[in-house]
Amino acid sequence: MIRIGVFICHCGHNIASAVDVEKVVEFAKTLPGVVHAGHNLYSCSQEGLSSIKKSIEENELNRVVVAACTPRTHEPLFRRACEQAGINKYLFEFVNIREHCSWIHSKEPEAATEKAKKLVAMGVAKAALLEPQEEGESKVIPRAVVIGAGISGLAATASLLGQGIETHLIEKSDRMGGLLKDVAIIGPEGTDSKSLIEAFMSDIRTSPKAHVHLNSRIKELKGFIGNFEVTIGNEAEDLKVEAGAIIVATGACELRPEGEYGLCEHPQVITQLELEKMLSKSELTAKNFVIINCAGSRQPGREYCSRICCNASLKNSLRILDLDPDASVTILHRDVMSCGTAAEALYMNASDKGVRFVRYSLEQPPQVRAEGDGLFVEVFDETLDEKIDLDADMVVLATPLVSPDDSVETSKLLKVPRDKYGFFLEAHVKLRPVEFATDGVFVCGSARWPVSARECIWQGQAAAAKASIPISEGKVRIEAITAEVNPDKCVACGNCVLACPYDAIEITDRDGIRAAEVNEAQCKGCGTCVAACHNDAIQQKGFSSRQLGAMIDALVRATTEGTQ
Amino acid sequence: MNEFNPNILAFCCNWCSYAGADLAGVNRLQMPPNVNVVRVMCSASVKPEYIFKAVSQGIDGVLVLGCHIGDCHYLTGNHRTAKRIPLAARLLGKVGIDPRRVRLDWVSAAEGEKFQQVVTEFVEDVKKLGPNPMKEVRF
Amino acid sequence: MRLAFEEKGADYLLATRDEHGNVAPVLLKKGDEPGTLRVDVPYQMAMILTKVNKFVKEGKIAVVARRCDERAIAELVKRDLLDQSRLNLIGLACSAEQVKECRCTDPCPSVVDFGECAEPSGDDASVARLLDMSLSDRLGFWIAQFRKCNKCFGCTLNCPVCFCDECLLEDKTFTPEKGIPPGLAFHLIRAIHLADKCVECGECERSCPVDIPLLSLRKMVSQDMKELFDYVSGDSERRSPLLTTLEGDPMEDDANVC
Numbered sequence: 001m002i003r004i005g006v007f008i009c010h011c012g013h014n015i016a017s018a019v020d021v022e023k024v025v026e027f028a029k030t031l032p033g034v035v036h037a038g039h040n041l042y043s044c045s046q047e048g049l050s051s052i053k054k055s056i057e058e059n060e061l062n063r064v065v066v067a068a069c070t071p072r073t074h075e076p077l078f079r080r081a082c083e084q085a086g087i088n089k090y091l092f093e094f095v096n097i098r099e100h101c102s103w104i105h106s107k108e109p110e111a112a113t114e115k116a117k118k119l120v121a122m123g124v125a126k127a128a129l130l131e132p133q134e135e136g137e138s139k140v141i142p143r144a145v146v147i148g149a150g151i152s153g154l155a156a157t158a159s160l161l162g163q164g165i166e167t168h169l170i171e172k173s174d175r176m177g178g179l180l181k182d183v184a185i186i187g188p189e190g191t192d193s194k195s196l197i198e199a200f201m202s203d204i205r206t207s208p209k210a211h212v213h214l215n216s217r218i219k220e221l222k223g224f225i226g227n228f229e230v231t232i233g234n235e236a237e238d239l240k241v242e243a244g245a246i247i248v249a250t251g252a253c254e255l256r257p258e259g260e261y262g263l264c265e266h267p268q269v270i271t272q273l274e275l276e277k278m279l280s281k282s283e284l285t286a287k288n289f290v291i292i293n294c295a296g297s298r299q300p301g302r303e304y305c306s307r308i309c310c311n312a313s314l315k316n317s318l319r320i321l322d323l324d325p326d327a328s329v330t331i332l333h334r335d336v337m338s339c340g341t342a343a344e345a346l347y348m349n350a351s352d353k354g355v356r357f358v359r360y361s362l363e364q365p366p367q368v369r370a371e372g373d374g375l376f377v378e379v380f381d382e383t384l385d386e387k388i389d390l391d392a393d394m395v396v397l398a399t400p401l402v403s404p405d406d407s408v409e410t411s412k413l414l415k416v417p418r419d420k421y422g423f424f425l426e427a428h429v430k431l432r433p434v435e436f437a438t439d440g441v442f443v444c445g446s447a448r449w450p451v452s453a454r455e456c457i458w459q460g461q462a463a464a465a466k467a468s469i470p471i472s473e474g475k476v477r478i479e480a481i482t483a484e485v486n487p488d489k490c491v492a493c494g495n496c497v498l499a500c501p502y503d504a505i506e507i508t509d510r511d512g513i514r515a516a517e518v519n520e521a522q523c524k525g526c527g528t529c530v531a532a533c534h535n536d537a538i539q540q541k542g543f544s545s546r547q548l549g550a551m552i553d554a555l556v557r558a559t560t561e562g563t564q
Numbered sequence: 565m566n567e568f569n570p571n572i573l574a575f576c577c578n579w580c581s582y583a584g585a586d587l588a589g590v591n592r593l594q595m596p597p598n599v600n601v602v603r604v605m606c607s608a609s610v611k612p613e614y615i616f617k618a619v620s621q622g623i624d625g626v627l628v629l630g631c632h633i634g635d636c637h638y639l640t641g642n643h644r645t646a647k648r649i650p651l652a653a654r655l656l657g658k659v660g661i662d663p664r665r666v667r668l669d670w671v672s673a674a675e676g677e678k679f680q681q682v683v684t685e686f687v688e689d690v691k692k693l694g695p696n697p698m699k700e701v702r703f
Numbered sequence: 704m705r706l707a708f709e710e711k712g713a714d715y716l717l718a719t720r721d722e723h724g725n726v727a728p729v730l731l732k733k734g735d736e737p738g739t740l741r742v743d744v745p746y747q748m749a750m751i752l753t754k755v756n757k758f759v760k761e762g763k764i765a766v767v768a769r770r771c772d773e774r775a776i777a778e779l780v781k782r783d784l785l786d787q788s789r790l791n792l793i794g795l796a797c798s799a800e801q802v803k804e805c806r807c808t809d810p811c812p813s814v815v816d817f818g819e820c821a822e823p824s825g826d827d828a829s830v831a832r833l834l835d836m837s838l839s840d841r842l843g844f845w846i847a848q849f850r851k852c853n854k855c856f857g858c859t860l861n862c863p864v865c866f867c868d869e870c871l872l873e874d875k876t877f878t879p880e881k882g883i884p885p886g887l888a889f890h891l892i893r894a895i896h897l898a899d900k901c902v903e904c905g906e907c908e909r910s911c912p913v914d915i916p917l918l919s920l921r922k923m924v925s926q927d928m929k930e931l932f933d934y935v936s937g938d939s940e941r942r943s944p945l946l947t948t949l950e951g952d953p954m955e956d957d958a959n960v961c
Contacts, residue, residue: 072582100589118600119600415580415637481605493784501639527608531608553621556622612892613888643949651928657838659890703882
């Protein structure tokens with residue numbers, strides 16, 4: 001007998017603020033096959049999971065439906081809970097009432113609740129027809145590809161090599177080192193960036209398992225976790241590399257808001273990165289410095305904080321004063337974000353050394369104008385509550401890091417998502433950091449969002465550690481979503497053979513009975529064959545015609561019979 | 565209460581359009597609550613039979629969303645979708661059901677805004693078409 | 704007729720003959736008494752051939768085939784359901800009346816052994832009339848027609864290119880459980896299943912005891928296949944576009960490396 005348990009998640013306020021969870025629970029209780037329906041504040045929490053497990057035992061459940069967030073991030077967690085409670089993980093069905101409901105209908109609580117009921121009804125209908133499945137295995141090619149040889153990519157590559165994993169490092173420019181090539185000292189501790197990069201690069205240079213491809217890009221990507229085929233191309237040739245995992249470390253670049261604050265109009269208006277170049281040569285060409293923080297960030301259209309600029313401004317002010325104790329430095333800021341013990345000390349130090357801090361507002365940004373040979377910066381000082389005019393012979397714009405234009409290409413090639421600012425989106429910020437939702441592809445560093453060099457190294461090493469899991473295991477489990485043939489129904493018409501994108505199906509003759517047969521290792525579970533079959537002789541596990549048909553029936557029923 | 569609120573079924577492929585729908589959620593993009601998503605692994609697994617079943621039973625519209633051509637997680641799976649679904653939509657027209665009740669579109673994992681736009685447009689379009697006449701038909 | 708039989712060097716002849724005043728298909732071996740062979744009544748020889756093929760596993764079969772039989776056989780051969788090398792077609796041209804009845808646009812077999820090719824039918828007035836209707840009138844028309852359906856499966860059983868042993872439409876997954884008449888999806892599913900193989904022989908319409916104008920529906924779908932994919936069923940060379948990639952070719956070998 002089918003005994004379905006339904007668990008509706010509040011997800012704190014994320015779901016409950018739009019969806020009336022208790023009403024959905026009451027509705028779920030009326031659905032066919034449901035013997036238990038309950039709700040959790042956070043189903044994914046330890047407490048939530050153990051209450052689900054307890055309920056499976058107490059109510060002798062043999063199907064579990066959780067209505068919460070997205071299966072793309074949380075399905076493994078709940079499947080594991082089912083397994084731990086003794087039921088096959090393929091008897092679990094996920095209903096998405098957060099991303100697909102509460103978050104996108106947050107202003108229509110009634111409609112959101114009704115929709116959640118429909119979605120739960122559909123999930124329950126499918127769950128009733130779920131069958132236990134067994135998983136196959138597939139081998140993992142013991143090789144990794146890292147895209148981008150900035151500090152994150154270098155750290156990831158060195159870490160992979162340190163674990164004995166053959167690694168291909170792909171860099172679009174002609175040198176390794178990324179943005180740090182132009183930065184002499186990185187804060188707040190004052191690390192020498194050259195020696196830092198060199199430490200990683202020497203690991204890479206001396207390793208027989210490292211392959212560095214400069215002036216190269218990814219041209220094509222095929223395959224899945226464990227079995228990727230990456231085409232690496234430069235001007236001269238294309239190279240195909242098979243790999244088990246891929247790390248995206250494509251970084252970010254500095255925004256150059258041409259024409260704003262006089263950039264490109266006055267040679268004495270420069271960006272922070274240009275100042276870094278100047279400082280790395282230890283030559284100052286000015287005396288009065290005005291640094292404008294948040295130049296181009298935390299404003300409409302680019303709302304985010306670029307995180308690294310405040311500390312960079314502080315570090316650079318101190319560098320300027322080190323080189324020329326008579327110089328003057330004014331930092332125009334909107335908030336000084338110098339979090340952490342070391343960075344806060346840097347701020348205190350800059351204050352003590354005479355760096356002047358002037359707070360301005362978004363509404364009244366500083367104005368840069370040229371008069372004669374000099375520059376003047378007019379700014380409304382929020383603390384003094386009056387306009388001041390600063391004499392400057394060099395204006396430095398602390399502009400944000402932005403996603404490079406070619407991240408669109410990378411996103412398309414690797415089929416990984418970006419946020420609205422163009423930075424890559426990981427599978428889940430807290431549960432699956434540095435992982436993409438696509439298995440076997442990882443992300444680190446400023447490709448994800450602007451981070452300091454230190455964080456780049458952490459993330460690069462974290463991505464390497466994650467990537468090494470399937471590689472060191474040597475195999476990955478194949479999700480049981482492959483196609484299977486019912487030879488009694490199959491008439492060997494060959495539709496599926498022709499439709500399969502992977503050549504995974506062939507017609508076989510067994511004792512005079514001709515029928516299609518699926519090679520499970522080759523089948524990737526797309527279901528293209530299923531739609532090509534005219535009599536449902538081939539079915540995809542977990543997505544059968546009966547299961548999806550039942551979902552349609554449930555939607556029709558929920559609409560015609562109401563959800564009250 | 566008299567306003568027609570269409571009941572719409574959407575098939576989204578796991579890799580692109582379902583992820584795109586997730587992204588729309590993450591970005592809190594608001595859209596009409598008429599579309600109910602069924603997750604499939606690839607848009608190419610959407611049998612035209614599902615569309616006919618849904619429309620025959622009074623579902624007002626069916627959305628089929630997949631990866632962009634060339635971006636299919638399954639290489640060329642969606643090439644079949646691109647041919648099957650328009651044929652199925654035309655067939656509906658042949659028996660007198662507006663083919664605009666079926667829409668095929670491509671939404672990538674990065675296109676939360678496109679998902680919002682497609683859903684919003686489709687709901688508007690179906691609202692203009694009015695209720696599925698099959699709701700009133702009893703066989 | 705026996706001459707044709709000898710000339711083609713076949714071991715069997717599949718034809719139709721007079722049986723008690725009716726016409727019935729017959730499978731003759733060399734030397735069998737042929738009786739009165741007749742070619743004046745349309746019979747779906749491709750469909751009979753599929754049945755015969757199940758027990759006649761060896762030897763060549765000569766089949767009396769009209770143009771639609773020939774095209775249906777091509778569809779079956781493409782799917783490896785028949786072996787071309789074991790077949791010999793005896794071309795039979797349909798009469799002008801038959802062409803008119805089927806509104807046939809392609810009546811002339813590639814080799815004509817019997818009869819004389821009639822002019823193909825021009826525009827299909829029934830289809831044109833349906834397409835002229837408003838959507839709601841058209842729906843009304845078809846609903847009235849489909850309401851007559853008693854789910855006898857005559858259209859399926861007599862169809863030369865319906866080759867499944869167990870029909871999806873007998874299952875309740877896509878059509879209502881206890882539905883007679885079976886509803887709209889039943890007819891739409893059958894129509895789309897036939898989209899890439901229907902040869903417009905009209906047998907479904909002739910078989911229908913309640914006169915649902917199924918041939919008109921088939922012709923409309925065939926028209927779509929032609930418009931969308933420039934595809935005409937019965938083409939022995941081209942694979943169904945519904946199964947192939949957008950380039951129109953089956954998957955090449957190198958595309959399978961993954």
